[in-house]
Each structure stands twice: as C-alpha cells, then as structure tokens.
Amino acid sequence: xxxxxxxxxxxxxxxxxxxxxxxxxxxxxxxxxxxxxxxxxxxxxxxxxxxxxxxxxxxxxxxxxxxxxxxxxxxxxxxxxxxxxxxxxxxxxxxxxxxxxxxxxxxxxxxxxxxxxxxxxxxxxxxxxxxxxxxxxxxxxxxxxxx
Amino acid sequence: xxxxxxxxxxxxxxxxxxxxxxxxxxxxxxxxxxxxxxxxxxxxxxxxxxxxxxxxxxxxxxxxxxxxxxxxxxxxxxxxxxxxxxxxxxxxxxxxxxxxxxxxxxxxxxxxxxxxx
Numbered sequence: 001x002x003x004x005x006x007x008x009x010x011x012x013x014x015x016x017x018x019x020x021x022x023x024x025x026x027x028x029x030x031x032x033x034x035x036x037x038x039x040x041x042x043x044x045x046x047x048x049x050x051x052x053x054x055x056x057x058x059x060x061x062x063x064x065x066x067x068x069x070x071x072x073x074x075x076x077x078x079x080x081x082x083x084x085x086x087x088x089x090x091x092x093x094x095x096x097x098x099x100x101x102x103x104x105x106x107x108x109x110x111x112x113x114x115x116x117x118x119x120x121x122x123x124x125x126x127x128x129x130x131x132x133x134x135x136x137x138x139x140x141x142x143x144x145x146x147x
Numbered sequence: 148x149x150x151x152x153x154x155x156x157x158x159x160x161x162x163x164x165x166x167x168x169x170x171x172x173x174x175x176x177x178x179x180x181x182x183x184x185x186x187x188x189x190x191x192x193x194x195x196x197x198x199x200x201x202x203x204x205x206x207x208x209x210x211x212x213x214x215x216x217x218x219x220x221x222x223x224x225x226x227x228x229x230x231x232x233x234x235x236x237x238x239x240x241x242x243x244x245x246x247x248x249x250x251x252x253x254x255x256x257x258x259x260x261x262x263x264x
Binding site: 004006008010011012013016017019020021026029030031033092093106107109111113115 | 151152153155156159230233234237238240241242243244245246247248249250251252253255256259
C-alpha cells in the first residue's frame, strides 16, 4: 500500500458533505484531532485556490496543515495537496482525494491519502503493490531481515 | 544528508515498480544474493537488473558489497520501516477525522431538512 483508503457512508446529501469538506466553516468542524480549538480556517475552494487550518490541541501544541486544491468538481470530488507545518519532522507534501457518490440514504465517501502522484498510485494498485508490500511488512515485523 | 521527506519519496518511488519489489522479495528470503542470482527469475537482461539495483541502493533499500568478482546484494529494511511509519501515522489520524466529518455533515443535513419542512 502506497496510500491509505477509507470509505464512509454518511447520512447527508453529497452537496452538504462537499461543503463540509471544502469550506472554511466546514473544515473547522472536523479537522482538529481533539477538543482543542481551531485557530485558523481558510479555504478558497477552486482549482489553484489554497486552504489552511491551524488548531491547538489539548496538550497545548499547535499544528497547521495547508495545501492547494488540485481538482474540484462539486459535489463529486476534490483533490488537494496536503502538508503539515511545524513539528520535528516535515513529512513533505502528499495528496488527499475525496470522492462522493449519492446513495439511497445519503453519500458514500471514498477517501485516499497518498504519498505518490495519482498516476503512480494507480499503477501501483493495478500491479498489486499492496500484497507484496504486506508480505514484506510481515517479514520485517518478525525482525529477521539483515539490517 | 538526505532529509526525511526526500527519503520517503525515494522509498515510495523505488517500491512502486514490480520488478524492484520482486527483487526485494527475493532478498527477503535470503541473507544475501549475487546479481546473477537476482536476475535469474526475470525475463530481463543483467544491465536492466543493475539499473533497478541502482534505484534500490539510492533509496537505501539494498546494499552491495564486492568480494573478489562477486557482488553480494543485501536487503536494508530501515527505509521501508520509515515508509510504514508514515502510513501508520495516518491510519490513526484519518478514521477519526472522517467520523467527525460525518457527524458534522449529518447535523447539517438535519438542519437543512428542518428548514425545508
């Protein structure tokens, strides 16, 4: 796996989910990892527009993530670059993709956070990256590899 | 010194190719292998295998050591552990965020419905 994928069924129509994902007001409601306050939430949801969210956690630490909207098709999908600011290690830029599909009682949301560009990710999935990586991972977990 | 994010990108880029993953899988089963041993299962020529080994070595995923005429290739798993740690960090983070997102969107939906009535 070069990416993390999650699927959620939400009892709300796609347009509402889309706004929750892309607007500053929406982002402020779900981005922070604990009950600490969201300090800044800015979003310019159009291709090339940027977003920025800063929050303080209950332990007093402050974190900021920001990026650019790369693709945006309301109310169906949004692709954005994503990076943390601050902290000891900056893991660099990654890519978040959210796809929305209307279902009977609301929306099915498919979320992907990938390290790689889209074409690379897709190629890796087609070629069964996941299975071989999982095997290697299982092996490494046993700690028998020469290091 | 290559920084953390460049290392991560190199690791993921190295691992995306199926031949390179197969080479790593081979090395996983043995403590070390010669280049011709590694090339054997593939329908590609030795120089192509060498190129893959260059990429893997640059990403820090293998080491090559020469003894006489034989080059021994060994697996070096640290970069993969780093890549896994990157994924794990988000494996915890995102499910919780999406739960919050769902709760928020559902409250907005309820609001919209009560207005529509």
